[in-house]
Amino acid sequence: MLKVEHLTKKYGSVVAIDDISFTVKQGDIVGLLGPNGAGKSTTIKTISGLLRKTAGSITIDNYTNTSQAAKRRFTYVPEVPELYDMLTVWEHLVFIAYAYDVADFEAKAERLIERYDLWDKKDKLAKELSKGMKQKVSICCALLPEPDLYLFDEPMIGLDPKSIRETKLIFKELSEQQKTVLISTHLLDSIENLCHRVLVMKQGEIIVDMAMEEMKEKLGNNEIVSLEDLFLEVTRDE
Numbered sequence: 001m002l003k004v005e006h007l008t009k010k011y012g013s014v015v016a017i018d019d020i021s022f023t024v025k026q027g028d029i030v031g032l033l034g035p036n037g038a039g040k041s042t043t044i045k046t047i048s049g050l051l052r053k054t055a056g057s058i059t060i061d062n063y064t065n066t067s068q069a070a071k072r073r074f075t076y077v078p079e080v081p082e083l084y085d086m087l088t089v090w091e092h093l094v095f096i097a098y099a100y101d102v103a104d105f106e107a108k109a110e111r112l113i114e115r116y117d118l119w120d121k122k123d124k125l126a127k128e129l130s131k132g133m134k135q136k137v138s139i140c141c142a143l144l145p146e147p148d149l150y151l152f153d154e155p156m157i158g159l160d161p162k163s164i165r166e167t168k169l170i171f172k173e174l175s176e177q178q179k180t181v182l183i184s185t186h187l188l189d190s191i192e193n194l195c196h197r198v199l200v201m202k203q204g205e206i207i208v209d210m211a212m213e214e215m216k217e218k219l220g221n222n223e224i225v226s227l228e229d230l231f232l233e234v235t236r237d238e
């Protein structure tokens with residue numbers, strides 16, 4: 001579903017992503033882990049086409065990531081929600097519905113804002129919302145078009161416990177519907193029981209690319225103690 005090959009991204013002379021390759025197959029939830037500054041957000045922004053890559057190739061369902069065909073197939077939740085100050089919560093969903101040509105969006109949109117406890121905020125302007133509420137609106141906007149691929153950059157940050165649980169549940173549902181999800185996070189416990197595969201980044205490189213099955217095997221024969229243990233071990237500064 002998503003194929004990243006020899007991707008490099010430089011900000012001026014800073015190499016933020018250094019020749020990374022990975023694939024995410026349809027129906028999988030993949031966790032993109034790594035300490036602050038590892039390059040997770042840069043990777044996700046480059047996949048979504050917001051940043052221009054320096055080298056390499058990115059395809060979504062075999063379409064170049066910047067093509068119209070690719071853009072119809074994914075949505076993106078940025079690390080910091082970017083909403084339109086002067087649109088209400090409901091108007092954001094209407095806008096997305098038109099942009100993505102979502103048929104019969106009203107019932108779907110209502111269900112989403114109910115799940116995220118935004119019903120009473122429906123007619124509030126984005127500028128009047130708290131950071132957590134903005135994050136919830138941003139997630140609802142990404143879910144409404146029901147694309148094949150979802151790119152979430154630190155989606156749990158700023159959410160209350162109920163919304164975190166709802167979001168995890170939604171990830172599970174998406175995977176059951178054979179949708180594909182890439183989630184970046186530095187909160188290991190938020191994805192440990194959710195992902196089919198984990199990628200660990202450090203200083204712009206992918207240093208671990210492991211299926212959860214393999215991880216569980218290693219846990220079983222005591223090769224590793226926990227995901228946290230593995231993470232701390234591989235990302236340790238020598």
Ligand SMILES: Nc1ncnc2c1ncn2[C@@H]1O[C@H](COP(=O)(O)OP(=O)(O)O)[C@@H](O)[C@H]1O
Nearest residue numbers: 011014016034035036037038039040041042043
């Ligand atoms: N706009 C930018 N200009 C210059 N350097 C940047 C910019 N954004 C990120 N970086 C650098 O790129 C590296 C990766 O950052 P980022 O992708 O945000 O990491 P993460 O999301 O894993 O915390 C860091 O060294 C960061 O300082």
Ligand SMILES: [Mg+2]
Nearest residue numbers: 040041042079
């Ligand atoms: Mg980040």
